[in-house]
Each structure stands twice: as structure tokens, then as C-alpha cells.
């Protein structure tokens with residue numbers, strides 16, 4: 001116990017955000033001097049900044065919001081695999097990966113290396129992969145990328161297909177130092193009642 005590894009992006013005012021989205025900002029809005037006793041902070045951010053989960057409401061008006069998601073999904077055994085800088089991630093890229101008993105799959109691609117800038121393009125999840133993952137029992141898919149679809153996609157086919165197959169999405173992980181293998185994962189969303197997504201503190205611990 002105790003050897004948990006942080007796989008989250010640090011949230012600070014310079015963290016890159018989706019082009020056009022709300023910049024991240026923290027400030028002490030009620031300082032010691034003014035309040036007489038404490039510093040009280042205020043955070044302004046997009047729900048899709050840094051390491052975060054998507055709720056289905058992000059891409060479907062009648063989709064589940066964050067509070068409706070079963071938080072058990074975000075805690076438990078996870079398999080980390082390494083697919084180095086692929087064009088896209090489909091069946092071919094997952095060939096040879098034994099998904100037996102894998103409920104949570106984290107894919108390290110190293111395709112977003114400089115996390116001080118938003119990437120210009122990213123490998124996307126091929127929508128056909130969703131059914132294959134679901135067949136093997138995968139219910140959570142995590143990536144070291146800001147989206148599962150191409151950045152310019154309006155259809156968001158991978159988001160929809162994953163959701164249709166009952167697979168939830170975790171984006172923006174930091175996996176560049178993580179060896180493939182079996183881990184415990186904890187990446188709990190905040191109890192946001194109305195939200196389409198939530199930042200998470202994602203951590204993993206190597207299985208003995």
C-alpha cells in the first residue's frame with residue numbers, strides 16, 4: 001500500500017485547453033486580509049480540461065450526467081497497454097492484447113508528448129473497436145489523449161459508439177512513464193449534478 005502513482009495533469013493557469021474553451025483559472029477570491037481568517041479560492045475551468053471523464057451528456061442531450069454514473073467503475077483493476085504513436089487505434093493495434101477479465105483499459109500512446117500545448121492532431125479510436133472491447137467486458141477506456149475522436153470531428157463517432165456499447169471514457173491521462181501491465185486505478189469524478197464531464201485525480205498502483 002502507499003505506492004500510488006499520479007497519472008493526472010497538474011491544473012494550473014497555463015494548462016492547455018480545447019481550442020476556444022474556457023481557460024483554467026484559480027484565484028484566492030477571499031483572502032486572509034479580507035476574511036480575517038482564511039484564504040478561499042475560486043476555480044474557473046472547462047469540465048474537459050486536463051485529466052477528466054466524459055459523461056454521456058457531453059455528446060448526447062439525453063445522456064447521463066456525471067452524478068448518474070456508477071462511481072465503482074472508476075476504482076478497481078485496470079490493464080495498461082502501450083500502443084506507440086499509432087495513426088489510429090483499432091483492432092489491428094490491439095491484436096495480441098489479452099483482454100480477458102479486463103474491465104478498465106488504459107492505452108498509453110505517447111502521441112501527446114508536450115502537454116504544455118494542445119496537440120494539433122491525435123490518433124483516434126476507430127469506432128469499430130467499441131464492440132470488440134465491449135465483447136471482452138471492457139467498460140472503461142482511458143487514454144493519454146484529449147479525445148477519443150479526431151480533434152476536428154463533429155460526428156464524434158467513437159464517443160457515441162463507445163457509449164452505445166456501455167464503455168465510459170477517461171481522457172487526458174499522463175502515462176509516459178508507465179510500464180504496461182496490471183494496476184489498480186482510482187479516478188473518481190466529482191459529484192457534479194448537472195455536468196457533462198468532470199476533472200479527476202487519476203492514480204494507479206502496480207499489482208503485486
Ligand SMILES: Nc1ccccc1C(=O)C[C@H](N)C(=O)O
Pocket residue numbers: 018021046048054146147148149171
Ligand atoms: N472541450 C470542448 C470544447 C468544444 C468542443 C469539444 C470539446 C471537447 O472537449 C470534446 C472532446 N471530444 C472531448 O472528448 O472531450
Ligand SMILES: [Zn+2]
Pocket residue numbers: 047048052053054146171197
Ligand atoms: Zn472530454
Ligand SMILES: [Zn+2]
Pocket residue numbers: 054146147148159169171
Ligand atoms: Zn471525449
